Amino acid sequence: MPATEVPKAVVKTGPGYGWKVKCTESYYVWGDESDEGLELESSGDICLLQRYRYSTFANRDTPPPYPTDLKGLLQTEVALRENTQREIALKEKIEELAKEDTYATVVQDLQEELSTLSKEYWTLERRWWEIRSSYCDGPLARGIEFWRSQPKWYMHRVLVEDCVGRGGCCGRDCGCCSHRQSERKFAVGHCTVECSCCERARGFALDPEQKSQLRETFKLDCNRPRAWYYDRMRTASLLGLMAGNYENPLNLIVDVPPRYTAPSEESQGSKWKNYLRGSSR
Ligand SMILES: [Zn+2]
Ligand SMILES: [Zn+2]
Ligand SMILES: [Zn+2]
Known part of the structure; x- marks a missing residue:
């Protein structure tokens, strides 16, 4: 065959993945966009494009040979957020204690916990990439890349509504979730049991048992009675989709005003100083 001649197009179906890729037999690379995906991309209908990408994952007849661990990814992200929110809380405590004549050992203990948190963050970050890098370079991965690049x-x-429902900062005007005060890449997102602003608003610290109970209640897991909760969080968090809604997912991003100044002493509540030392992990 002359070098300039383009091979005849053939239709290939990825084993178990349920999306058809029309391509030249010679030039096909696993994970290439299908004709359907390319058409939707050029149509500019982002909702439909994301829905198509979701369907390649959710509507399979045959399970894939290597499962895509979305649950593990989302659970790791929650652990990373908890870690960074605990870090923020500890730094606030250290700053506050520095203003007082406090025993150095208290501060030293907090510094040690900070160091442990940093190591845990490092491990969790690698865990996240271990899971994410195992995804097939197909439509679903492209959908996640698109949404997470916003x-x-x-x-x-959907994520804001969940935060409000759990008593998180999105239900108040502090703007913490929109502008989390951390340099950490995985700090972005909503409140966990470690959010210090939530603690101030609540007026009391959660004990370890209460924290683990809340973690268990809102655990993102498909094999549980709350599987629909998991499904709702998963599609919103990874693809920007919402059942029954056909708007451009970018229009579903809620515009919460940023917090330009630190919360005042008054808004922190009168019990703030008491539980500065009292909160436990
Ligand atoms: Zn919060
Ligand atoms: Zn807040
Ligand atoms: Zn929030």
């Missing part, structure tokens, strides 16, 4: 993807209506 600067405020985590302010999706």
Whole structure:
């Protein structure tokens, strides 16, 4: 065959993945976009494109040979957020204690916990990439890449609503979730049991048992009675989608005003100083 001649197009179906790729037999690379995906991309209908990408994952007849661990990814992200929110809380405590004549050992203990948190963050970050890098380069991965590349993807209506429901900062005007005060890449997102602003608003610290109970209640897991909760969080968090909604997912990003100044002493509540020392992990 002359070098300039383009081979005849053939239709290939990825084993178990349920999306058809029309391509030239010679030039096909696993994970290439299908004709359907390319058409939707050029149509500019982002909702339909994301729904198509979701369907390649959710509507399979045959399970894939290597499962895509979405649950593990989302659970790791929650652990990373908890870690960073605990870190923020500890730094606030250290700053506050520095203003007082406090025993150095208290501060030293907090510094040690900070160091442990840093190591845990490092491990969790690698765990995240271990899971994410195992995904097939197909439509679903492209859908996740697209959504997660949006600067405020985590302010999706569904995720904000969940934060409000759990008593998180999105239900107040502090703006913490939109502008988390951390340099950590995985700090972005909503409140966990470790959010210090939530603790101040609540007026009391959660004990370890209460924390683990809340973790268990809202655990993102498909094999549980709350599987629909998991499904709702998963589609919103990874693809920007919402059942029964056909709007451009970018329009579902809630615009919460940023917090330009630190919360005042008054808004922190009168019990703030008491539980500065009292909160436990
Ligand atoms: Zn909070
Ligand atoms: Zn807040
Ligand atoms: Zn929130």
